Amino acid sequence: MTPHITSNPDNITVMVLNEEKSQSLGTASANVHPLKAAADKCWWVSRVLVTSDEDRGKGWGGMILDTLIVEITKQGGKSIIVTPGGYGADPKKQKRFYEQHDFVQTGVEPTAHWLWTRNEETARNLAVRAAGYLVQRSDEAQAAQDQAV
Numbered sequence: 001m002t003p004h005i006t007s008n009p010d011n012i013t014v015m016v017l018n019e020e021k022s023q024s025l026g027t028a029s030a031n032v033h034p035l036k037a038a039a040d041k042c043w044w045v046s047r048v049l050v051t052s053d054e055d056r057g058k059g060w061g062g063m064i065l066d067t068l069i070v071e072i073t074k075q076g077g078k079s080i081i082v083t084p085g086g087y088g089a090d091p092k093k094q095k096r097f098y099e100q101h102d103f104v105q106t107g108v109e110p111t112a113h114w115l116w117t118r119n120e121e122t123a124r125n126l127a128v129r130a131a132g133y134l135v136q137r138s139d140e141a142q143a144a145q146d147q148a149v
Helices: 060-074 091-100 120-148
Strands: 003-008 011-018 023-032 042-050 079-082 104-106 113-117
Touching: 003 060, 011 060, 023 060, 042 060, 060 091, 091 104
Parallel strands: 042 079
Antiparallel strands: 003 011, 011 023, 023 042, 079 113, 104 113
């Protein structure tokens, strides 16, 4: 399952389709932050959502988020803000998810945000995770092909 990316200078959307079921497996969207100066190159993630409960916890959300971060950095993005707690998901799980992807809390609850800032360490972490997804998905594809034979 390959991410499909729609991108323009102010908005990026990443979607992964489940080809077998002909439906969205998950999606993520980000916009240039409306309250920050354009020179700040700050983006705001409005959504990271794995559609089905049965697909959650399998790494799809991480792959989608990391793909979104790569696209943001290609457009010169230097920082990304998220606000965990939407779409009826458990805020503690969402916070843990973003922390695993190099976001750090800024501010104090209940108005806290999580911030990702591009630096050498976050770039290295992103590259390692992206390589891991490719290996994991390749292994899964091979296992499915072996099972089909």
